[in-house]
């Protein structure tokens with residue numbers, strides 16, 4: 001399987017419309033890949049809170065249209081990262097879109113864990129409630145999560161319980177916590193015996209330098225590829241069957257003890 005992670009630079013000197021056109025062209029250039037992955041909220045930048053409202057779009061808005069066409073032009077599965085989605089009631093969500101090689105929407109996922117504590121995304125956007133997996137016929141099952149979700153192992157366990165073998169994590173992770181990003185991507189891969197494809201942004205928006213350093217980790221925790229800090233296309237080839245082999249050879253997932261009593265005392 002060949003995957004390309006497009007680590008897009010999100011800077012304020014480029015308009016949302018210009019970036020959308022540029023990213024669509026980059027996706028088209030990935031013809032021949034099986035899966036292409038974009039970062040979180042790459043139209044505005046994940047920290048551009050003041051831009052969310054103006055840039056919000058219905059699920060089937062301009063980013064949906066551009067990415068559906070780019071996926072079918074390239075003939076690739078496309079995890080198009082996330083967009084600020086406005087639902088029919090006016091509520092915003094951080095919503096990921098996954099397209100099939102025919103350009104059909106295979107899945108959408110509203111980010112469950114919103115970042116910002118008492119400000120930013122956490123107050124501006126609603127929370128998703130449903131973990132999402134996507135079956136790529138004859139290949140593997142994707143489990144999707146977004147940025148801050150990476151800190152919550154129980155979500156990833158739910159995805160694995162639903163059959164996920166490749167965990168895809170678009171992000172807009174800040175440079176100041178880059179060490180956490182790398183560590184958590186490896187931890188989620190090791191504990192779930194799954195591939196992790198984590199695609200971040202580069203550049204600086206809203207005064208927040210982005211970490212870049214998109215990363216692909218195999219089910220044994222080995223880093224197969226890692227980007228640098230700037231805009232980059234990270235391409236990697238791997239065998240999804242390694243998930244089943246790893247889980248068979250080192251069957252730790254089978255030793256899970258569920259439903260423990262709360263500690264006494």
Ligand SMILES: O=C(O)CCC(=O)C(=O)O
Pocket residue numbers: 046114115146147148149151172173174177180
């Ligand atoms: O958890 C972090 O350190 C970063 C999370 C984040 O930036 C996000 O979810 O947008």
